[in-house]
Amino acid sequence: DGGITQSPKYLFRKEGQNVTLSCEQNLNHDAMYWYRQDPGQGLRLIYYSQIVNDFQKGDIAEGYSVSREKKESFPLTVTSAQKNPTAFYLCASSITGVENSPLHFGNGTRLTVT
Amino acid sequence: AQSVTQLDSQVPVFEEAPVELRCNYSSSVSVYLFWYVQYPNQGLQLLLKYLSGSTLVKGINGFEAEFNKSQTSFHLRKPSVHISDTAEYFCAVSDTGGFKTIFGAGTRLFVKA
Numbered sequence: 001d002g003g004i005t006q007s008p009k010y011l012f013r014k015e016g017q018n019v020t021l022s023c024e025q026n027l028n029h030d031a032m033y034w035y036r037q038d039p040g041q042g043l044r045l046i047y048y049s050q051i052v053n054d055f056q057k058g059d060i061a062e063g064y065s066v067s068r069e070k071k072e073s074f075p076l077t078v079t080s081a082q083k084n085p086t087a088f089y090l091c092a093s094s095i096t097g098v099e100n101s102p103l104h105f106g107n108g109t110r111l112t113v114t
Numbered sequence: 115a116q117s118v119t120q121l122d123s124q125v126p127v128f129e130e131a132p133v134e135l136r137c138n139y140s141s142s143v144s145v146y147l148f149w150y151v152q153y154p155n156q157g158l159q160l161l162l163k164y165l166s167g168s169t170l171v172k173g174i175n176g177f178e179a180e181f182n183k184s185q186t187s188f189h190l191r192k193p194s195v196h197i198s199d200t201a202e203y204f205c206a207v208s209d210t211g212g213f214k215t216i217f218g219a220g221t222r223l224f225v226k227a
Contacts, residue, residue, distance in 0.1 A: 004157075031213065040123065042204060042217040043158075050213060058214075090157055100146035100165065100208070103215060105157030 002027045004106035006091050011111045013085075021076045021109045023091035030096045032074035033103065036060060037088040046089075049074055050096060078111065085113045116141040118207050120218035128226050129197055135190040135221045137205030147188045148206040148215075149179055158204060164188065175199070200225045 004025045013019045025032065031050050035043040045058030049068040063082025068074055078085045088110050092103040121136040139145065147164035162173025169181045179190045188205060202222050208215040 006157075009155075035217075040219055042118075042219040044217075045214065048213055056213075092157075100148075100163055102148055102160045102163055103150075103158070105150075105159070107157045108155070110155070 004091055004093055004104060006089075006106035006109050008109060009107070011109055013111070013113050015113055016080045017113075018077055018079050019085075019111065019113075021078070021089055021091075021111070023074045023076065023106060024072055025074075025091075025093045025104075025106075026072060027093055027104060028071070029093035029104070030071070031094045032068065033092040033094075034058075034064070034066065034074070034076045035090045035092065037090055037108075043090065046076065078113075085111060087111060116145060116207050116209065116214075116216050118205050118216050118218040120203075120205050120221050122221050123219065124222045124224065126224045126226060127195055130194045132193050133191065133195050133199075133223065135203050135205075135223065137188045137190065137218060139186050139188065139205070139207045141186075141207060141209075145207045145209060147179075147181065148208070149173065149177070149188075149190050150204045150206060150217075151175075152202045152204065152220075154201075161190070161203070195223070195225050197225050197227060199223060 007022045033048040034046040047066045049055035065077045090108045091106045095101040119138045127133045149161040150158040152158045171179045202220045205218040
């Protein structure tokens with residue numbers, strides 16, 4: 001079955017440490033995305049990538065970094081510069097070049113920073 | 115700029131009753147509209163998406179949505195809900211490029227026995 005795998009499901013870190021969240025897809029989608037979800041705020045776009053070796057900032061990119069070295073993989077690093085990193089992080093992918101193509105989501109990583 | 119407003123943060127309803135989850139959007143350009151569902155500690159799943167030419171869109175699990183261009187609304191409905199429909203529902207809009215999808219804040223549907 002094709003899908004998006006995010007790991008780990010739960011992640012705990014101390015303040016001041018960088019942490020990398022994994023996202024792998026086997027849907028052969030060109031576009032991949034990272035969203036952050038906080039209670040009562042919906043989803044907010046952190047970064048997106050339309051193609052390998054290219055990515056763009058979303059609405060809340062400060063304190064985050066990404067890479068897209070392979071089509072299947074789009075890891076997100078939460079740096080110590082992110083002021084409030086505790087949240088639920090969702091990775092998604094979509095087909096490009098097709099109108100109203102929906103997003104396909106992984107099951108998320110819940111990050112807690114203390 | 116696009117925006118999405120979900121008018122109810124929580125909707126409690128009894129099992130087998132009808133439900134409507136309201137969504138209004140604003141955009142200066144043509145948009146694509148979606149409803150997604152999220153069960154606890156999971157990602158989002160597509161319920162339905164708007165295709166031009168038809169105002170009534172049918173989705174999975176018996177849900178449907180009505181597109182109203184004059185009122186810029188895309189309300190989600192189900193004639194008879196089940197306990198298993200308890201989840202959070204998100205309305206979303208994307209531009210024609212598709213890379214910037216904006217989500218509403220979500221509506222938590224709670225179905226009571």
